[in-house]
Amino acid sequence: MSTGTTKLDVVVSDVVPVNELVTRFHFRRRDGQLLPTFSGGAHVVVEMRDGERTRLNPYSLMGSPLDTREYTISVRRDDVGRGGSLFMHRNVRPGMEMVISYPVNLFSLDLRARKHLMLAGGIGITPFMAQTAQLAADGGNFELHYTCRTASLGTYADVLRERYDRRVRLYHDDRDERIELDRLLSSQPLGTHLYVCGPSGMIDWVRDRAAALGWPAETVHFEHFAAPQPGAPFDVTLAVSGKTIRVGEQQSLLEAVEAAGVDPPYLCRGGVCGQCETNVISSDGKFIHNDHWLSEEEHRCGKKIMPCVSRFEGRSLVLER
């Protein structure tokens, strides 16, 4: 059961290649009405009917929250991923009818902040496209630091520089440009909130430095949709529904549970929202936790698992599902 994810029937209104890796998709409602209101940082889960298989991938909305005639997402092609981004790039065409979830925001701005300091890495720029549009409309105080591999892969860097000029600072890996993170974090006025979206290594680095430099946890916001990692197949017993299932190499535990006809709640499918948190009844083996939801302590004691991104290796696993 997709808690809170009421579905929207949409049509693909445009498909725009942005650079060699990223393509933008525009969706409008099939009935011509306005789409639901959203706030900067929200994402939708896009349903992809790929033959027998249904893929459900979350993507941040990147359009202005002030314009709900259409939703836009940008998808970075991952040639060695599980296939969702390849499906979007290869199969989705203008005019195609698709189903997406209502928007959900797990990365919202804290509007009590005196200033918003945003750090983006690569395709992690997308939620900031919406957040900067939202803040700029209200005269909000923000500063965006955007790291990309090369200028040609700096998705929307040109758009952002044109819109916000010096409030956007770019760093190119191939030119050895690096954020001076400690200096940046230590020079922010009291009341600043920090937002980071990008690769998990970048998020961990920024969170660690912020904590060490005295940023309270309440002021540090991050979003990383961990795509479910493939791994060795494993068997799971679902105690409540009385089923034993096999999780395939390219399948997530959540997808395997859904394929068996059991409908656990979910929202983000990326290890951040906590909706699909599942109790472990018994286990004999090793957990491979990939989520950002459970605490380190919870990861250690093996009583809970986030089936959207985490896996298991060992002899037996019994879940309360």
Next chain:
Amino acid sequence: MAAKSIISRPVYATLSPQPGKHHLFVADAEGALAITDLAPKVPDGFFADAHIIFIPGNEGKHVAALEALKPAQLYQGPSFASALPRLKQTLANAHMGLRLYLAGTEGLIGQAMQAALEAGIDHTSIQTEHRGSLARRMQCVHCKGITENVTTQPATCSHCGLLLLVRDHYSRRLAAFQGVCINAEDRSEIPPAEEIFR
């Protein structure tokens, strides 16, 4: 010790050292003891980045104990009101990395927190420890006047004179407990006042 009754009633913990580049303390009277009790737990060099704003009160004790911690700055003021401009100025010029510690009476903690909230600090990011008097800062919900150092239940509003039930209902925005008329139906009914917030 303040006990949790309703959700808005603040509860206080024990000060603990936080990672940060600067440490700002605001304390009154016995609140100084919360700072000296914290001292053995702090990392080396902690007080070299510390600024203590202290209101010793009538008894004038504990100043020497705070001096012995060798903070970068130690300010003493005769009242919270006299220290407030300094607190506001410090917060206005501060950067992220400043941590705030409040210790002493509820009135002091509440009013210092009010200034901190205005400066953009989340109340959950602030370390607090209650020491000393349980006297309350009370807002009369009828005339909106604030009465300081309320120790009795009920208490008389120092502005409009109504007899007020001092509630546990607390406003962080006003830094005050709410006082509601206790005998609105019949003003001649005067329940005995007990001194319960000592």
